[in-house]
Amino acid sequence: MRSTFMGLETAKRALFTQQSALHTTGHNIANANTPGYSRQRVNFGTTTPFAPAAMNRPQLPGQMGTGVEANSIQRVRDSFLDIQYRQESNKLGYWDSKSSAISEMENIVNEPTTNGLGAVMGEFWQSLQDLSVYPENDGARNVVLERGQSVVDTFHYLNDSLNQIKDNIGNEISVSLDSVNSLLQQIASVNSQISDVEPHGNIPNDLYDRRDTLVDELSGYIDIRVTSIKSEGDPADEAEGLYNISIVGANGKEEILVANKDYNQLGFSNGSGKLTTSTPDDVNQITIFSSDGKEIASKKLPLSDENGNLLFSQGRVRGLIESYGYSYQDSTGTTQVKGTYPEMLDNLDRLAYSFSQTFNAVHEKGIDLQGNTGQSFFGDLGTDHENASKRISMSDITSKEVAASTTTNADGDVNAGDGKNAVNLSNIQNWLMNETVTLDGFDGAESINLNDYNRLETASMNSFYEGVIGKLGVQGLQANRLAGNSEILKQSVEEKRMSVSSVSLDEEMTNMIQFQHAYNAAARNITMVDEMLDKIINGMGLVGR
Incomplete structure (x- = not known):
């Protein structure tokens, strides 16, 4: 009853x-x-x-x-939308870092404008053409020297500025890895708190929110996979459990970073157990450390394969590494360096080397205003083009020693009206660097084997630099476009997620x-x-x- x-x-x-x-x-x-x-x-x-x-x-x-x-x-909460959001956040982190790095490079290179290297070199070639018309004019000779110094200064500026930005990106990599490690530690800490609550049948919704916020932020730095593990004891059916988080490489390989209450760290090892990075030569693998900072020898993540293709996880950190540069061993065992900034610096070094050494070779064939054979116009860079854009310099040459002529009079004096070697010098810009060029204006056959100074392969100086700038423009356009697309997709998923999870006061x-x-x-x-x-x-x- x-x-x-x-x-x-x-x-x-x-x-x-x-x-x-x-x-x-x-x-x-x-x-x-x-x-x-x-x-x-x-x-x-x-x-x-x-x-x-x-x-x-x-x-x-x-x-x-x-x-x-x-x-x-x-x-x-809709877990499917969470997965979508983290995927788009990961893409945005990658392309946003790429776009930012390339935009800074474009600002430094400043092409095409009247202030970039192309314009400065154009003014130098023009001063040589002017000198060919008035080879005896001291003013025209001084202009050539000043324009040459401007080219040297521009190479130095580009080298210094690009290296400074590259170093800043290197520091940003370290800061980003610190952020990743901090997030991993916080997620493990929240996991620990959840593991204290769920076994008693309680549902810590606010802790879930805090953990998901941390995971969302982490997804922007690296590509992650989240799996939920049931808590011990007697958790409620609605309990979401503990998160295990793995980093996912471009080859699909996973490594555990957070396992319940335990977590690992990511970083570069310099042999002392510290997390650091200095030069692209040091950046060849990511090492996993335990939470107490000890290197886990069995967990080293190679950044790339023997072809230089990055294997590291997608995200902001990868975008920074691609910009800063990284090293790898090719199929022959040779160490190679690849990356947006190292490649641009290498291209500038190649151009500076080929330009200065070829110019010297032609200038030394000519005759100066005093009837002497020409000397080096630029400083000798040896046989190695590495860091040539920083090492390039003007030689100790005066205006009278500019070798603009190719002939002398019968008495041995310079032919004041002969500016043919200045024409040869101004034509260097359009020579294909893998050929042997016959110089105009000399009594005998004078030629230059450009392969002796060629670091540009089959291109001329003008076409090589135009190709470098064109490639930079395409990369910048692609990065900006995909960053914009990723932002739109992320915003779209975020709006869907908010329509499910956010508070509507009405x-x-x-x-x-x-x-x-x-x-x-x-x-x-x-x-x-x-x-x-x-x-x-x-x-x-x-x-x-």
């Missing part, structure tokens, strides 16, 4: 449950502007009906409901009214049951008195 007070208990459960829903609604409203917060809801469920199934159950025509209870308080106000009415109705039900009990207790058994 059911209890006389069964209706009172049913109404009381309704009061408490609706009160829980109102409290949860208030929590949502309070966190409407909290970053990373996911709205929460109370999962209502009916209580065990009367009579329960049993051998001694009363003979009733059916079961009678006993009310409602709050089964759990659960956050509203919706919460509607829920508040709904729960308030239900609470009032439950209270009215208690009043009704109270009146019934009052009639039974105080109004029955009075007949005949």
